[in-house]
Amino acid sequence: MTTFDIPTTSRAAVLTEHGAPLELREVPVPQELEAGALLVRIEAATVCGSDLHLWDGSLAGSQALDLPVIPGHEMVGSIIAFGDGAERDTFGAPLKLGDRICFTHASCGQCDHCRFDNQPTLCTNRQYYMFTNCSRPPYLVGGFSEYVYVFPNSGRVRVPDEVPTSWASAASCALRTVVHSFERIGKLNPWDTVVIQGAGPLGLFATALADHLGAGRIVTIGAPDDRLAIAKQYGATDVVSVFEHPEPDDRVAAVRSILDGAGAEVVFEFSGARTAFTEGLGMIKEGGRYMVTGQIDGPGKEVPVRPGFITRQQLTIMGTWSGHIAEYRKALHFMKIARDTYDFGALVPNRYALEDATEALSRMRAQEDIKPVITPHGTGGS
Structure with missing residues (x-):
């Protein structure tokens, strides 16, 4: 396992009760990584509408929930540790410590949806960020946290240097879902x-x-x-x-x-x-x-x-439901080539510290903020 120094705990904003303020907790950081897994330092986690539905409980109608959970599935992290065999992204490009990546929920790669239908977003055994209980290993399974554990089966792609971190975070759910929708419609x-x-x-x-x-x-x-x-x-x-x-x-x-x-x-x-x-x-x-x-x-x-x-x-x-790693890569490429045509920064103007995650959710629900950006290690950043 190749690593920077790994902390023993990570601060995270945790949902313990629907509609209640998120609770700031110290969550254990796994010291050993499975083969294929990564540990990343979250540079930005943007708030998605699904995070609002998770918070208020309305998402329970379509997704099983087992509280407590760490919200957040739109995120960009810089790599601080590799599990064995994880030194390349899904497309074969080499990764190194410190690289910024986007990564997917983890499809099993074995069910008919994954192998036969080639629709991994419908995987019946999928591991999800933000829906997975954070009181059990690997604990760090949501973006509103200083660190996140990247599942071994999660697709991952390096963020192009030309794409700011906050933009890339928004691309990792909102834009990749749009890309998936456009591809399906023709x-x-x-x-x-x-x-x-x-x-x-x-x-x-x-x-x-x-x-x-x-x-x-x-x-x-x-x-x-x-x-x-x-x-x-x-x-x-x-x-x-x-x-x-x-x-x-x-x-x-x-x-x-x-x-x-x-x-x-x-x-x-x-x-x-x-x-x-x-x-x-x-x-x-x-x-x-x-x-x-x-x-x-x-x-x-x-x-x-x-x-x-x-x-x-x-x-x-x-x-259309969610998106897989190909859509992530295409979304990032669109941002890269269109960055001078469309001001994507207009969607992500405001930064929030981790302890202000509940405020970020509230402001998004009130339409006072289009897409809040949570920066767990400080309120600066791109």
Whole structure:
């Protein structure tokens, strides 16, 4: 095992009760690493909407939870220790101590989803950061911590030198999920109109990627106004404010008005709003494609749908869950080549110390911060 000095404990912000303030704890640091594992020093952990749902308990409808856990799965860490055989990333590039990496949840590599279907995000035996109990080894299984244990089966990729740490952290969930969604929905053409439901991190990243890929017209729906301003900077040709159009039918009518009564060839749902799916069906063109990414399952999430409408309109409807290491690498590459075109720093302007993690969650929930950045070793950094 190749290492820097390994500390014996790590400070971590721990969720012990849904809705309660996170508890700052000293968590044991594993002194021996499994073959293929890594130990990293967290340089930045950005807050994801899933962290909010974990905190308030609403994620329990779609994911088994066993508290206490350390929230956070969007993160960049610098390597401080290698387990045997872990000196290369998933794509064969050499890694060294101090390198910044992004890394995935750990798929088993053995089930049908991993081997036969080539869809490792559906792995039935997946090890997850932020959902794994932190009172048992390997303990450091969430990003709101000074150090994190990288599972042996976690994909990992080195962060390009040109990509700032906070950007890369946001890429490691929000942007890689967007990349996965775009890959599943298929090619965008210059004559296509794209509607993006949501002006949070996913919706804004999607706006930039749709622009980069050459969509002819992009309508981004969301709020508040400062986020819609970023959407315009990222290439949205039109925006629809949910404050100005508070009812679902109003938003459908607004999009149809912008498009002269027509629908869009492609609609992406990144909002998570309960009514978004049925709204999206009202915004789509006959024969169009609909990608649903922002929804979580659970009680109270049901909405009425007329299946015959889908049949008659000959729609293609798909869903996306998470992302695997190829999407991480592509997301980082997009940031690298597009860094001078889109100000990705506008999504991650604010830094929070580890002891302020609850404040970061609260500010994101109140839409006062688009994507807070937790820096466990200080509030500076890129």
